[in-house]
Amino acid sequence: MAKKQVKKSWAEPFKIKVVEPIKMTTKSEREKAAKEAGYNTFLLKSEDVYIDLLTDSGTNAMSDYQWAGMMIGDEAYAGSKNFYYLWDNVKKYYGMPYFVPTHQGRAAEHMVSKIMIKPGDYIPGNMYFTTTRVHQELAGATFVDVIVDQAHDPANTYAWKGNIDLKKMAKLVKEVGAKKIPYVSMAGPVNMAGGQPFSMKNLKDVYEFCKKHKIKLWFDATRACENAYFIKEKEKGYKTKSVEQILKEMCSYFDGLWVSAKKDLLVNIGGIIATKNKKVYEEARNMVVVYEGLHTYGGLAGRDMEAMARGMEEMVEYDNIHLRVGQVEYCGHQLEKYGVPIVKPIGGHAIFLDAKKFLSHLPQDQFPAQTLAAEIYIDSGVRAMERGIASAGRDPETGDHRYPKLELVRLTFPRRVYTQAHIDVMVESIASVYARRKKIKGLKMVYEPKYLRFFQCKFERL
Numbered sequence: 443m444a445k446k447q448v449k450k451s452w453a454e455p456f457k458i459k460v461v462e463p464i465k466m467t468t469k470s471e472r473e474k475a476a477k478e479a480g481y482n483t484f485l486l487k488s489e490d491v492y493i494d495l496l497t498d499s500g501t502n503a504m505s506d507y508q509w510a511g512m513m514i515g516d517e518a519y520a521g522s523k524n525f526y527y528l529w530d531n532v533k534k535y536y537g538m539p540y541f542v543p544t545h546q547g548r549a550a551e552h553m554v555s556k557i558m559i560k561p562g563d564y565i566p567g568n569m570y571f572t573t574t575r576v577h578q579e580l581a582g583a584t585f586v587d588v589i590v591d592q593a594h595d596p597a598n599t600y601a602w603k604g605n606i607d608l609k610k611m612a613k614l615v616k617e618v619g620a621k622k623i624p625y626v627s628m629a630g631p632v633n634m635a636g637g638q639p640f641s642m643k644n645l646k647d648v649y650e651f652c653k654k655h656k657i658k659l660w661f662d663a664t665r666a667c668e669n670a671y672f673i674k675e676k677e678k679g680y681k682t683k684s685v686e687q688i689l690k691e692m693c694s695y696f697d698g699l700w701v702s703a704k705k706d707l708l709v710n711i712g713g714i715i716a717t718k719n720k721k722v723y724e725e726a727r728n729m730v731v732v733y734e735g736l737h738t739y740g741g742l743a744g745r746d747m748e749a750m751a752r753g754m755e756e757m758v759e760y761d762n763i764h765l766r767v768g769q770v771e772y773c774g775h776q777l778e779k780y781g782v783p784i785v786k787p788i789g790g791h792a793i794f795l796d797a798k799k800f801l802s803h804l805p806q807d808q809f810p811a812q813t814l815a816a817e818i819y820i821d822s823g824v825r826a827m828e829r830g831i832a833s834a835g836r837d838p839e840t841g842d843h844r845y846p847k848l849e850l851v852r853l854t855f856p857r858r859v860y861t862q863a864h865i866d867v868m869v870e871s872i873a874s875v876y877a878r879r880k881k882i883k884g885l886k887m888v889y890e891p892k893y894l895r896f897f898q899c900k901f902e903r904l
C-alpha cells in the first residue's frame with residue numbers, strides 16, 4: 443500500500459545536452475524595459491526576459507535527432523528530398539494525401555481562406571483565433587462563433603469546452619443558408635478558450651452535420667496531438683488507443699487541415715496545408731508559388747522540413763505529450779494553492795489567469811489582462827501574453843472595441859524548455875502579484891495599429 447503511494451512522481455523523458463544561459467535583471471531594469479515596451483510584452487527584448495512564457499510557438503527545444511536531421515538539409519530549389527520525406531510523414535500521421543508546405547501557420551490560413559471563401563460568406567468556428575479570423579475576414583467572410591457556451595465561462599469545468607454547439611450551427615444554416623458557408627473552421631484544443639479540447643463524439647456529430655448540409659470541414663490542427671491526448675485520457679473508449687491512432691481518426695473526419703508546425707511539431711518554424719481534395723490542393727500548390735516559394739519548399743529551408751518531419755515522429759510519443767500537459771497541470775495546481783483564479787479545466791498548452799477576477803477593480807477598457815501581464819513581468823521577469831480585449835481587436839462594422847467575455851493572461855509553455863524549478867519561481871511571482879493586486883492601476887492605449895493590434899500596440903499607466 444505504502445509502496446504504491448510513493449511512486450507517483452514523473453519526470454522529463456530526456457536529459458539535457460545543451461543549455462542556453464539566461465540573463466537575470468533587477469526590478470528597476472524591468473520597470474524601465476516595460477515602460478519602453480509600452481507595457482506590451484510583445485515589444486520587450488527577449489534578452490530582458492527571465493522565463494519566457496509568451497508563447498509555445500516556435501520556442502521549442504529540438505531533440506538531437508532533429509538537430510542531426512538539420513545537417514542533411516537538401517537545399518535544392520526544387521524537389522528537395524526533405525520535402526518528400528515530410529510529405530510521407532504528413533500522409534502517415536495526418537492521413538491526408540495532398541500537402542503544401544508554408545513558412546508558418548498564418549501563411550497556410552491565408553491561402554486556405556483565399557481558396558475556400560467568397561466575399562459575403564460565413565465561417566463558423568469553435569471560437570476565433572486571432573490570425574485565423576483575420577485571414578477569413580480579409581477574404582471577405584464573417585466569422586461566427588459556434589463554440590459551446592461553457593467555453594466562455596472560465597470557471598465552468600466541463601471537460602469538452604472546445605466542442606461545437608450544433609444548435610448554433612443549425613441556427614446559422616437557417617439564417618444564411620448552407621451555400622453561404624463554405625466550411626466549418628474547427629480547432630482543437632481551442633487556444634483562446636484556454637487550450638480546451640473537443641471530444642471525438644462532438645467531432646463525429648459535426649462531421650455528420652456538415653455532410654448533411656454539404657459544408658466542408660477544415661481543421662486547425664496546430665496542437666492536434668494535445669487534443670488527441672485529452673481524448674485518450676478523458677473520453678470513453680480511447681484509453682487503449684495511441685495518440686497516433688487518435689490523431690489519425692480525428693483527421694479522417696476533415697476535408698483538409700492547416701498546421702502551425704511551430705507547436706506540435708517541436709520545431710522553430712514551419713507550416714502545413716494538407717487536404718483530401720485534389721482541386722483545393724492544386725490551387726494551394728499554385729498559390730504558394732506567389733506568396734511563399736516553390737511548392738517543394740514553401741518558404742522553408744530543406745533542413746527546416748527535415749526537422750519538421752522528424753518532429754512529427756516525436757509529437758505523437760505519449761511521454762512527450764504527457765510531460766507537456768503534465769507541466770501545465772503542475773503549474774495550475776500550484777497557482778490554485780495560492781487562490782489565484784485560473785481557467786478550468788487546465789488546458790493543454792498554457793495556464794490562463796482570469797484577469798477579470800484577478801484585477802476585479804479594473805473595468806475591461808482599462809485592459810486588466812494587459813496590465814497583469816506587465817505587472818508579472820516587472821515582478822520577476824516572467825513574460826506572459828494578454829488574451830483579452832486588446833487581442834480581440836475592433837468590430838469591423840462599428841469600429842468599437844470587441845469586449846470578449848474572457849479577459850485572460852496566458853502563461854504558455856515552450857516544449858522541453860523549462861523545468862519544474864522554473865515553474866516554482868514563476869508561481870511564487872504570480873502569487874506575490876496576487877497578494878498586492880488591489881494596488882494595481884490599469885492602462886490606456888496610446889498607439890494602435892490596424893491589423894492584429896495586440897502585437898504592436900502601446901500603453902501608458904493610468
Ligand code: F0G
Pocket residue numbers: 496497498499546547548549571573574629633662664665702703704712713
Ligand atoms: N492557429 C492556432 C491555433 C495558433 O495558435 C496559431 C499561432 C496559428 C494558427 C498561427 O500560426 O503563428 O505559425 O502563423 N499561435 C501563436 C500563439 C502565435 O502564440 O498562440 P503561426
